[in-house]
Amino acid sequence: MTRQRRHEVYFEEYAKLRGCYSELAEGRRLLGAEAAKKYDRIRQLCPELQDLEDRIKAWID
Numbered sequence: 001m002t003r004q005r006r007h008e009v010y011f012e013e014y015a016k017l018r019g020c021y022s023e024l025a026e027g028r029r030l031l032g033a034e035a036a037k038k039y040d041r042i043r044q045l046c047p048e049l050q051d052l053e054d055r056i057k058a059w060i061d
Contacts, residue, residue: 012026014031015031018031
């Protein structure tokens with residue numbers, strides 16, 4: 001199973017658990033909006049996201 005496939009399996013199970021898998025885009029809109037509200041916390045816990053932000057800022061400047 002590829003990395004992308006494992007990610008999709010995890011997401012599908014999580015969306016079903018949250019009861020939003022049957023919505024448009026399998027609940028991605030709802031779960032994405034919830035994640036966006038917690039972006040600062042996600043950023044603190046995910047060094048890859050911090051690195052991506054730094055690279056984008058350097059590219060823009």
